[in-house]
Amino acid sequence: MNRLGHEVLAAVLQVRSRSLQVLLWQRAREPQAGHWALPGGQLGADEDVETSVRRQLAEKVDVRHLSHVEQLAVFSGPDRVPGPRVIATAFVGLVPSDNDPVVPADTRWFSIDALPETAFDHEAIILRARDRLRNKLSYTNLGFALAPPAFTVSALREIYSAALGHRVSATNLQRVLSRRGQLTPTGQTVSPGPTGGRPAALFRFTCRDIRITDPFAVLRPPNARR
Amino acid sequence: MNRLGHEVLAAVLQVRSRSLQVLLWQRAREPQAGHWALPGGQLGADEDVETSVRRQLAEKVDVRHLSHVEQLAVFSGPDRVPGPRVIATAFVGLVPSDNDPVVPADTRWFSIDALPETAFDHEAIILRARDRLRNKLSYTNLGFALAPPAFTVSALREIYSAALGHRVSATNLQRVLSRRGQLTPTGQTVSPGPTGGRPAALFRFTCRDIRITDPFAVLRPPNARR
DNA sequence: ACAAAAGTGTTGAGATTACACCCATGT
DNA sequence: ACATGGGTGTAATCTCAACACTTTTGT
Numbered sequence: 001m002n003r004l005g006h007e008v009l010a011a012v013l014q015v016r017s018r019s020l021q022v023l024l025w026q027r028a029r030e031p032q033a034g035h036w037a038l039p040g041g042q043l044g045a046d047e048d049v050e051t052s053v054r055r056q057l058a059e060k061v062d063v064r065h066l067s068h069v070e071q072l073a074v075f076s077g078p079d080r081v082p083g084p085r086v087i088a089t090a091f092v093g094l095v096p097s098d099n100d101p102v103v104p105a106d107t108r109w110f111s112i113d114a115l116p117e118t119a120f121d122h123e124a125i126i127l128r129a130r131d132r133l134r135n136k137l138s139y140t141n142l143g144f145a146l147a148p149p150a151f152t153v154s155a156l157r158e159i160y161s162a163a164l165g166h167r168v169s170a171t172n173l174q175r176v177l178s179r180r181g182q183l184t185p186t187g188q189t190v191s192p193g194p195t196g197g198r199p200a201a202l203f204r205f206t207c208r209d210i211r212i213t214d215p216f217a218v219l220r221p222p223n224a225r226r
Numbered sequence: 227m228n229r230l231g232h233e234v235l236a237a238v239l240q241v242r243s244r245s246l247q248v249l250l251w252q253r254a255r256e257p258q259a260g261h262w263a264l265p266g267g268q269l270g271a272d273e274d275v276e277t278s279v280r281r282q283l284a285e286k287v288d289v290r291h292l293s294h295v296e297q298l299a300v301f302s303g304p305d306r307v308p309g310p311r312v313i314a315t316a317f318v319g320l321v322p323s324d325n326d327p328v329v330p331a332d333t334r335w336f337s338i339d340a341l342p343e344t345a346f347d348h349e350a351i352i353l354r355a356r357d358r359l360r361n362k363l364s365y366t367n368l369g370f371a372l373a374p375p376a377f378t379v380s381a382l383r384e385i386y387s388a389a390l391g392h393r394v395s396a397t398n399l400q401r402v403l404s405r406r407g408q409l410t411p412t413g414q415t416v417s418p419g420p421t422g423g424r425p426a427a428l429f430r431f432t433c434r435d436i437r438i439t440d441p442f443a444v445l446r447p448p449n450a451r452r
Numbered sequence: 453a454c455a456a457a458a459g460t461g462t463t464g465a466g467a468t469t470a471c472a473c474c475c476a477t478g479t
Numbered sequence: 480a481c482a483t484g485g486g487t488g489t490a491a492t493c494t495c496a497a498c499a500c501t502t503t504t505g506t
Binding site: 453454455456457458459460461462463464465466467468469470471472473474475476477478479 | 480481482483484485486487488489490491492493494495496497498499500501502503504505506
């Protein structure tokens with residue numbers, strides 16, 4: 001049987017400083033020393049790819065910060081890395097924006113809009129991960145994975161704006177998520193800053209497991225009223 | 227380096243006799259002789275997974291019949307097949323419903339609602355493929371991959387009904403697809419059957435490359451009217 | 453004429469954006 | 480009082496399902 005190397009890679013995304021950022025580490029050795037790479041590593045003998053990626057990520061970030069992990073795609077070009085062939089299963093990982101996990105010295109966050117020189121095919125993986133996130137923010141409750149446990153609508157607006165790459169209206173964001181039952185008020189409020197203003201109510205996501213909240217409006221079964 | 231077997235598998239789907247069917251072949255040898263399996267095979271040394279799956283499928287169906295092929299997911303449980311470990315990259319393949327490709331003697335179409343005894347984890351792959359197709363029919367133009375080059379709205383309704391698993395109204399199907407610009411009239415009509423009726427107009431899909439036709443209605447950029 | 457199948461008109465429900473307006477707090 | 484940020488009311492727009500109605504054919 002033809003036997004091949006197999007690695008898992010993760011694009012770990014977080015909204016930091018109002019921009020969508022990805023966690024990368026700088027390669028110390030050839031090939032491509034100095035280039036920035038996605039965390040990951042070789043698939044172990046007794047683990048599936050999901051288990052493996054969580055194990056590999058533990059070397060870069062405290063896995064307890066990861067609010068969501070999902071498969072993205074296989075990258076399998078015969079020459080995607082130099083040397084012996086390695087197939088990669090790529091993942092998206094998400095970290096809520098209030099966390100600031102400790103990361104190793106060779107590891108940094110980069111805004112996806114200003115990536116450094118990346119290794120191999122990792123830039124393509126990062127962009128695919130970003131697109132996946134943007135799509136799922138629209139039709140699932142995936143916001144829970146980017147938001148802190150409790151938040152104001154303004155704070156949530158910042159997160160969505162950064163992740164989607166365009167302005168989001170706080171008014172309408174609250175209404176859309178509320179209608180879908182995604183937001184639950186905690187009952188608490190936050191006192192306004194020194195400049196005044198009405199105290200903001202704190203919310204949390206009703207459900208912290210991914211689910212489709214916007215079943216596609218078209219071509220739905222007859223008489224399937226929500 | 228840890229080296230593993232890697233195979234590609236495809237759930238080739240087609241609407242036949244008003245039901246969504248999948249192409250399976252019957253295993254002649256152990257393990258699981260007699261069970262029905264997805265077409266596929268070992269990844270070659272100099273091909274990526276997309277290339278490989280098309281090559282493997284050529285042994286079962288004339289590849290020219292395939293209107294669309296896309297990655298589905300990686301299946302990587304360490305014991306998903308007996309013997310040495312093999313990781314599978316699974317695909318969805320689609321065949322337009324007017325084709326009846328010649329298939330080998332050990333190969334048959336099965337309705338997804340009445341699967342035979344399947345091999346390994348292939349049933350899970352088939353069901354994932356079905357769900358992927360159903361979702362994409364709603365928010366992309368993927369219907370083109372199931373429909374013949376030209377068709378009446380009734381014929382298209384049959385195809386969508388079979389693929390989605392529920393009744394679809396011809397009236398509303400035509401309106402939704404037309405509004406999205408997916409349908410182009412050919413100008414031709416089909417003469418009615420012996421029972422009479424108005425002649426049906428023939429349509430074709432405007433575009434035969436997959437694209438998202440229903441950009442998610444929510445959380446779209448400000449002032450982005452279509 | 454009548455039945456059959458195709459296609460159009462129309463209505464009502466629901467969702468979403470944009471924007472005006474009201475609310476609660478700090479200075 | 481007034482500025483500031485938070486939150487609600489509401490109108491205009493779109494989309495879609497349902498169903499009545501019209502059109503075009505064969506018998």
